[in-house]
Every structure is written in structure tokens, then in C-alpha cells.
Amino acid sequence: MAKKQTKAKKNRGLFSGLFLKLVIVAAIVMAGYVIYLDAQIKHTFSGNKWEVPAQIFARPLILNERLEITPQEVLDELELLGYRKVTTPKSSGEYAYWNGKLIVMRRAFHFANGPEPLRKITINWANKRIANITDNTAARQINSIRLEPWLVTRLVSGSREDRMLVTLDSVPEMLPKTLTLVEDRDFYDHHGVAPLSILRALVANLKAGRTVQGGSTLTQQLVKNLYLTREQSLIRKAKEAVMAVIIDARYSKTEILQAYMNEVFLAQDGNKAVHGFGLASYYFFDRPANELNVPEIATLVAMIKGPSYYNPRRFPERVIERRNLILRLLFESNEITAKAYEKYLDAPLDLASGASLASGKHPAYMQKVRLELNDILADPSLRDSGVKVFTTLDIYAQRRAEKALTSTLGSLQKNRKAKLEGAMVVSDISSGGIRAIVGARDAGFSGFNRAIDARRQIGSLIKPAVYLTALEDPTQYNLATPLEDKPITLKSNDGKMWSPRNYDKAFRDSVPLITGLVESLNVPTVNLGMSLGLDKVARTVRRLGVETQIKEVPAMTLGAVTMTPLQTNQMYQTISNNGRYVPLHSVTAVMSASNNLLWKHAEFYSQRADEAATYLLNYGLYKVTREGTAKRLGKVFPNVNMAGKTGTTDDYHDAWFSGFDRNNVSTVWVGNDDNENINLTGASGALPVFINYQRLQSPKSLSRRFPDGLGIAHFDQNTGEVVIPGCPNSLSVPAIQDVLPPPQSDCAGKAVEQNDADDEKSWWERWF
Structure with a gap:
């Protein structure tokens, strides 16, 4: 018996020892696992948790005293920006207008050169001009004010998630209050998990025989969304709980709540998931999150329970019912008054269309932005970190250019076999900022971008470079210098003979230089180019800003040079800017998601051509629109002075026009992708696009300083x-x-x- 007791004691000792060892091993393994999870959490949570699309902003509208702009143009901008018309503006994003007087609560915005606070502004008009601007916040008159730029789109990366990051101090106080009240009212008291809540939910679910209540804390929900799969198992739940405790121990409640507000899934927009309250605020209400009111906050929080089931665009009744339930919780918690509660219950959903956040808009322009960003931000991860990209895009110019190109080509297409295609570039003359790019007849097409990538012969658009080369030698050439217009035969470098002819097959013996330019005569231009030297003409083209391979043959003087519409627009930007070259660009600044300036466009210009000679050339280009190949433009706009040049290639493969008013230069190309004959000239194919574009706006008459001498x-x-x-x-x-x-x-x-x-x-x- 004693032996048996001794043996049993010995076995118990062995078992206890083994159990202790197993416990120690398990503790070590568990500790190691916790350390592993902690490292995993720290790596993700402390760094960039998400791929956040780059936000692309258009140019801001700057309003100056004495600026010639109508009240309607400013009201259109406010509507674009999602401002709300009210009787008495009191909050950010509200305005009132009557009898030439605008009062607007201009939103706070962090521009590239610094933040500007919320400001109450009054603007008065007189005779279509701004008479005065008053900063009511500072109680003083000011010379100018700029509205925040419009958020055009977001460059969504390969991941299907889309979000705009917010911070707790950039949202209304009611949002985190409502969120914690509904989703986790013990959020500030527990340590990542709430055992009593889990037990309470378990009992409720057992009674109902199905899942009717969740016991997960906000921290657990965040862990599930950030780190885990949707798998329903005890192991996953245990891992979720451990990670929630680790996060709660390592990070503050503010950091956790902020991360949740940016991570929570709230809607599906096509093939992209809408995450976070920042993006959802724009998607459903077309305004920044800081302008959400209480019913809108309750609506978004209501959707967390089931974004598909409580989709307000598909099931408004469901959402209103749950929203009102949340409003009752707010009332019972003394977060809102009884009067406000009654008022909010009757509030309509008032949803936006969501179209303002549609990605993929203006793909041709966005391709140029992407190309520049690839050079500006060499690290690809930076481009997916929520950077703010400020551009020179004028959304009105962009939309007008798209409409003009699409509608004009649609009209010209009738009775033509070859499918017409086109492209258009509009840029600011003085700054070089690109205002609009259209890369296809179908402006929404995101494939081949003809404005940037299609290299076509430019025909007579090269001629101003020939005439400018001559006019820069004033002792030999002026606008009246006679040019020979007789039959000629020239030998190219490859030994082939070439006999250029004028468009009407006629010869005039001799014409003044300005006539050769205005009437776009080929033979006088070739004679002039040959006498100047082809190398000099090629250098002029390069001086005007075109970096391209130029084959120095006689046909070069008539446009046997291939360029893209963007390159051609650059050439005419320099011409229209009195010989001052400014590189065309679309990006002006890039800021980080936390509003740190990462890059700013350096202002640069170079006087590439003599100012006096360029003035003489532009006088000739003005005459082109009054008496020459583009005289139709002068007939349509008899009271507006513009300048430009038509271009047509051999066998009518390509039709071009580059023209400018006081502020902008536009280049239009019309042709066929298969290089078929389109039977259109620059005057009949490309010029109508330019005219229709100008009809959609108010072009400003040319005014250039008369150079000394x-x-x-x-x-x-x-x-x-x-x-x-x-x-x-x-x-x-x-x-x-x-x-x-x-x-x-x-x-x-x-x-x-x-x-x-x-x-x-x-x-x-x-x-x-």
C-alpha cells in the first residue's frame, strides 16, 4: 500500500512538473506570440495604415477688386464646391446672394502657401465688375480673396479601397460622441475588450437563436478590419481580442478612435469600397466632414451596422428608421435637446448624387498629372499616402473644351467614311499652366491620349517659326519685304525633287511677307525658309520650346515635322507670350496628408525670341483671323481681337488650328487614327472646334504692349x-x-x- 502511495505521489509529482513545464512553455509561446503580434501592429499602426489616393485639386478661383466677372460665374463656382444657399450664412460652406451682393462663409483651407481660416466675406458688384470685398471676420476691406480649390478626383491605386483621412479635431464633436454611444458606449472605460458586453451579446443571441447583437468593441472592430479576415472561428476571435488589448495598451483612445473613423466601411462605389467618414461625407452629402449636421452624422453612423442593408440611396426608409433610433439615443443621453430632436426627426436625407467624387474624370488631363507626379514623387508609396496635388486645371475650360470637340466632330462626321478623332490643349499664356486637355473625341475615354502621345505632321502651323526667324533680322526683313512666288523645284537630302505649290495652284510672282503669312502661301514660305537656312528655322522651333527631332529638308518649312498637340501648344505659348517661354505644366504644388509642403513648382521663364519681332508676327497672326485663312473667326467675333494659324497637311490627313485671345492659347488637332484622308482643312476641321469653344465662354480681346522702337x-x-x-x-x-x-x-x-x-x-x- 505504501508503495502504491509512493508511486502515486511520484506520478503526481511528475505530472505536476510536466504540467508546470507545459505552462511555462505555453507562457513563453504566448509571450512570443504577443510580442510577434505587437510588432505586427506597431509596424502597421504607427506607419501608413492605408493606401490613400492622391487628391487632385483644380485651380482656386481668385476674386480681385475690379475683376471683370459676373455674380453668376461666382455662384456657379460655389455650387461646384458644394456651398449651401441659406437666408443668413452662419456656418462654413453657406452663402446668401441678392441684388449684386454676396455673403459667403468661405471655408478654412490649407493652401500650398499656408492655411487660411474660416472667413465671412461680403462681395459687392457694379457693372459686371467686383466693386469691393469686405472681410467681415476681420472687419476690414481687402483687395482679393480666393475660394478653396475644387476637388476634381482622386488617383485611386491598385487596391479597391478609397478614403479621405480625417482627424478628430477636423470633425464635429457630435460625430465621435454618436459613434461611441451607438457602437461602444464603454469605449473610454474598457481595455480593448469588454467581457460583460460579450456575455450580454452571447445571452441575447442564444435567446434569439441567431445573431442579433454584437459584443465587439470599436477596438476589436478596428482589428478585424485592419488585420484579420472575415472568418468566423474561436481562434480568430481570440486573436482579435489579444490584438485589441495590445492596441489599447500601446495607443491612446484618440488614436484608436481616429483610426476607426478612417477605416470603417460605409459604402460600395462601383468597384471601389468607400472607407471612413471623410470620404463618406463627400460621397453622400458633397461636403467635408466638418460641415456635417446632426441628422447627417446619425445617418452615417446608422450605416455602420450594414452598409448594404442601410444604403440610403436604395433603402431610404430603412436608414431613416435607424437614424431616428440613433437620434433618440442622443436625446436620451442629453446630447441634443427635445426641440432639436423633434426637428431632426423630420429632416430629409438630402443626399448628394455622388457624382462629384466619381473617379476617372477628365482622363486626358489626369494622365498629364500622373506623368508629372512620377517625376515629382519618385517614391511610389508617397503617391498613395493621401497627398494633395494642386493643379492648373480650369474645370470650366476643361468642360467647354470637351463639349466643343465632341459636338463639333459629331457634326463634321456626317457623310464621312473615315472616323474623325481629335485632341485639344488649352494653356494660360503668361504662366504656362495647362487649363484643359482633351485626348479623344470621347472625352471620357481613358486609353490612347492623342493630346500627349499622337505625333502628327503639323502642316502650316510651322510657318510662324519661319517668319519669326526672318523678322528677327530687321535689317533684312519686315512685314512688307517682297517674297518670290514663282514655280520652284528643290532637291531633298535623299536626292528626290520637290516642287511645292500654293493651295490654289496659282502663283503671284511676288507678295509682301505679311501676305505670305496671312494667306498661308507655300511657295513664298519655302523661298523665305531656304534663304534663311533650314538650320536657323529648326533652331527657332527649338527656341520656341519644342524638343523634337527635326529633319532639315525643304519640306520642313511647310510642316513636314511631327509634333503632339501639347508640343504645338508649347510653341504657340511662346509666340503668344511675346517670345517669352514658360514650360507648360499641370501641377503647381504637392502637400502631404498632414499639410506639409513636399514640392512646389518653380517659376521659370526665358526670353527665347525678340519681343519686337514677336509682336510683328502676332500682328500677322491677328490678320490671319481677319483677312486670312481663319477669317471666319473674325466674322463670328467681330468685336473681339484674337490671333491664330490654321494648318493642313498633304492629302488632308490632318487639320490643325492654334489660336489665342488675351489670356489663353488653344491648340486643336482633327484627324484619323489610321491616317486616312479626312477631306478637311485647318479652317474647315480644327477652326470650328476653336470657334465653338469660344462660343461657350467670353473670350477677352487681345491687348499687347507696343514694344519700344x-x-x-x-x-x-x-x-x-x-x-x-x-x-x-x-x-x-x-x-x-x-x-x-x-x-x-x-x-x-x-x-x-x-x-x-x-x-x-x-x-x-x-x-x-
């Missing part, structure tokens, strides 16, 4: 000699007067007596 001179149309004013058959045009000889004869051919300048002065003038 220029004046109106008078020339014989046939010989190009300087003559006295008023002679028959004379040509009066701007000219660089310092290099002109005095007239040698009067209108009758008699010699003009040349008086010494000093002899014409009095003794008093000579003395001083």
Missing part, C-alpha cells in the same frame, strides 16, 4: 521700299523704325529732300 511705317506693296504716308498702292504696317531708311521719293516718284535732323531744330533746341 516700333511704329507704323509705310511701304510700297510691290517693291517693299519705304514711302511717305498716303501713297496709293502702299502698305501700312508696324515695323522696327530704327533700322528703316527714310523714304527716297514721294507719291509721284520725285525725290524727297532729306533734311538733317539738327537743321529742323531751333537754336534753342540745338543748344540744349
Whole structure:
């Protein structure tokens, strides 16, 4: 018996020892597992938890005193930005307008050059101009104010998740209160898990025979969404609980709640999941989260329980019922008054269409933005960290360009076999900012971008470069210089013979230089280019900002050079800007999600062509729209001065037009992807697009400073000699007067007596 007891004691000792060892091993394994989970959590939670799309903003509307802009144009901008019209503006994003007076609560916004706070602004108009601007917040008059830029789209990455990050201090206080009240009222008291809540939910579910109540805390929900799968098992639940405790121990309640507000799934937008209250606020109410009111907050919190079941666009009755339940909870918790509660119960859902957040808008322009971002942000992870990208996009110019190209090509397509395609680029002359890019007849097409990638011969659009090269040598050339217009035959570098002809197959013997430009005559242009030297003409094209391979053959002078519409627009930007080259660009600044400036566009310009010579060229391009190949433009806009040049390639494969008013230069290409004959010229194919674009807006008349040394001179149309004013058959045009000889004869051919300048002065003038 004693032996048995001893043996049993020994076995118990062995078992106890083994059990202790197992406990120790289990504890070590558990500790190791906890350390592993902690490292995993720390790596994700402390770094970039999510891939957040880059937010792309258009240009901000800047309102200046004396600016020529109508109240309706400003009201359209406010509507675009999601401002709400009210009787008395009191909160961010509200405005009132009557009888030429606008009062607006301009939203706070962090611009690239610094933050601007919420400001109450009053703007008064007089005769379609802003008369004065008052900053009511500071109680003083100001010269200008800018509205926050419109959020155009987001560059969503490969992941199917979409979100806009918010912080607790950027949302109404009622949002976290409502969220914790409904989803986890003990949030600030537990340590990641709430055993009593789990037990309470277990009992309720057992009684009901199905899942009717959840016991997970907000922290557990966050763990499940960030780290775990949807698998329903005890092991996953245990892991969830452990990770929730770790997160609660390592991070503050503020950090956890903020992460939850950015992670929670609230809707499905096509193939993208809408995560977080920041994006959901725009998606459902078209405004930033800080402007959400109590019923809207209750609506979004109501959806957490089942985003599909409580989809307010599909099942508004369900959402209103649950929203009102949440409003009752707020009332019972003394978060809202009885009066407010009664008012909120009757509030409509007032949902936005969600169209303002549709991604994939304006794909041609966004491709240019992406290309620039690839150079600006070399690290791809930065592009998915919620950066804010400020661009030069003018959304009105973009929409008008899309409409003009699509509708015009639709009209021109009738009775044509070859499918017409097109592209258009609009840029700001002085800054080089690209205002609009249309890459296809179907403006929403996100494939081949003809504006950036289609290289086509530009035809007569090259001619201004030829004439500018000549005008930069004022001792040899001016607008009246005679150019030969006779049959010629030239040999190319490959030995082939070439005989250029004018469009009408006629020859004029000789024409003034300005006539060759205005009427786009081929033979005089070729003669001029050959006399200047093809290398000089090619250098001028490059000076104007076009980096492309140019084959220096005689046909180059008539546009046997391939360029994209974007490159061509760059060339005409320099021409229209008095010879000042500014690189075309779409991105002006990039900021991090936390509003730190990462990159800013450096202002740069270079005087690439003589200003006086460029003025003379632009005078000729103005004449093109009044008397030349683009005279239809002058007929449609008789009171607005514009300038431009048509371009047509051999066999009518491509039709071009580049034109400009005071502020913007636009380039239009019309053709066929298979390079088929479209039987359209620049005047009949591309110019109508430009005209229809201008019809959709109010073009501003050209006004250019008259450069020093220029004046109106008078020339014989046939010989190009300087003559006295008023002679028959004379040509009066701007000219660089310092290099002109005095007239040698009067209108009758008699010699003009040349008086010494000093002899014409009095003794008093000579003395001083």
C-alpha cells in the first residue's frame, strides 16, 4: 500500500512538473506570440495604415477688386464646391446672394502657401465688375480673396479601397460622441475588450437563436478590419481580442478612435469600397466632414451596422428608421435637446448624387498629372499616402473644351467614311499652366491620349517659326519685304525633287511677307525658309520650346515635322507670350496628408525670341483671323481681337488650328487614327472646334504692349521700299523704325529732300 502511495505521489509529482513545464512553455509561446503580434501592429499602426489616393485639386478661383466677372460665374463656382444657399450664412460652406451682393462663409483651407481660416466675406458688384470685398471676420476691406480649390478626383491605386483621412479635431464633436454611444458606449472605460458586453451579446443571441447583437468593441472592430479576415472561428476571435488589448495598451483612445473613423466601411462605389467618414461625407452629402449636421452624422453612423442593408440611396426608409433610433439615443443621453430632436426627426436625407467624387474624370488631363507626379514623387508609396496635388486645371475650360470637340466632330462626321478623332490643349499664356486637355473625341475615354502621345505632321502651323526667324533680322526683313512666288523645284537630302505649290495652284510672282503669312502661301514660305537656312528655322522651333527631332529638308518649312498637340501648344505659348517661354505644366504644388509642403513648382521663364519681332508676327497672326485663312473667326467675333494659324497637311490627313485671345492659347488637332484622308482643312476641321469653344465662354480681346522702337511705317506693296504716308498702292504696317531708311521719293516718284535732323531744330533746341 505504501508503495502504491509512493508511486502515486511520484506520478503526481511528475505530472505536476510536466504540467508546470507545459505552462511555462505555453507562457513563453504566448509571450512570443504577443510580442510577434505587437510588432505586427506597431509596424502597421504607427506607419501608413492605408493606401490613400492622391487628391487632385483644380485651380482656386481668385476674386480681385475690379475683376471683370459676373455674380453668376461666382455662384456657379460655389455650387461646384458644394456651398449651401441659406437666408443668413452662419456656418462654413453657406452663402446668401441678392441684388449684386454676396455673403459667403468661405471655408478654412490649407493652401500650398499656408492655411487660411474660416472667413465671412461680403462681395459687392457694379457693372459686371467686383466693386469691393469686405472681410467681415476681420472687419476690414481687402483687395482679393480666393475660394478653396475644387476637388476634381482622386488617383485611386491598385487596391479597391478609397478614403479621405480625417482627424478628430477636423470633425464635429457630435460625430465621435454618436459613434461611441451607438457602437461602444464603454469605449473610454474598457481595455480593448469588454467581457460583460460579450456575455450580454452571447445571452441575447442564444435567446434569439441567431445573431442579433454584437459584443465587439470599436477596438476589436478596428482589428478585424485592419488585420484579420472575415472568418468566423474561436481562434480568430481570440486573436482579435489579444490584438485589441495590445492596441489599447500601446495607443491612446484618440488614436484608436481616429483610426476607426478612417477605416470603417460605409459604402460600395462601383468597384471601389468607400472607407471612413471623410470620404463618406463627400460621397453622400458633397461636403467635408466638418460641415456635417446632426441628422447627417446619425445617418452615417446608422450605416455602420450594414452598409448594404442601410444604403440610403436604395433603402431610404430603412436608414431613416435607424437614424431616428440613433437620434433618440442622443436625446436620451442629453446630447441634443427635445426641440432639436423633434426637428431632426423630420429632416430629409438630402443626399448628394455622388457624382462629384466619381473617379476617372477628365482622363486626358489626369494622365498629364500622373506623368508629372512620377517625376515629382519618385517614391511610389508617397503617391498613395493621401497627398494633395494642386493643379492648373480650369474645370470650366476643361468642360467647354470637351463639349466643343465632341459636338463639333459629331457634326463634321456626317457623310464621312473615315472616323474623325481629335485632341485639344488649352494653356494660360503668361504662366504656362495647362487649363484643359482633351485626348479623344470621347472625352471620357481613358486609353490612347492623342493630346500627349499622337505625333502628327503639323502642316502650316510651322510657318510662324519661319517668319519669326526672318523678322528677327530687321535689317533684312519686315512685314512688307517682297517674297518670290514663282514655280520652284528643290532637291531633298535623299536626292528626290520637290516642287511645292500654293493651295490654289496659282502663283503671284511676288507678295509682301505679311501676305505670305496671312494667306498661308507655300511657295513664298519655302523661298523665305531656304534663304534663311533650314538650320536657323529648326533652331527657332527649338527656341520656341519644342524638343523634337527635326529633319532639315525643304519640306520642313511647310510642316513636314511631327509634333503632339501639347508640343504645338508649347510653341504657340511662346509666340503668344511675346517670345517669352514658360514650360507648360499641370501641377503647381504637392502637400502631404498632414499639410506639409513636399514640392512646389518653380517659376521659370526665358526670353527665347525678340519681343519686337514677336509682336510683328502676332500682328500677322491677328490678320490671319481677319483677312486670312481663319477669317471666319473674325466674322463670328467681330468685336473681339484674337490671333491664330490654321494648318493642313498633304492629302488632308490632318487639320490643325492654334489660336489665342488675351489670356489663353488653344491648340486643336482633327484627324484619323489610321491616317486616312479626312477631306478637311485647318479652317474647315480644327477652326470650328476653336470657334465653338469660344462660343461657350467670353473670350477677352487681345491687348499687347507696343514694344519700344516700333511704329507704323509705310511701304510700297510691290517693291517693299519705304514711302511717305498716303501713297496709293502702299502698305501700312508696324515695323522696327530704327533700322528703316527714310523714304527716297514721294507719291509721284520725285525725290524727297532729306533734311538733317539738327537743321529742323531751333537754336534753342540745338543748344540744349
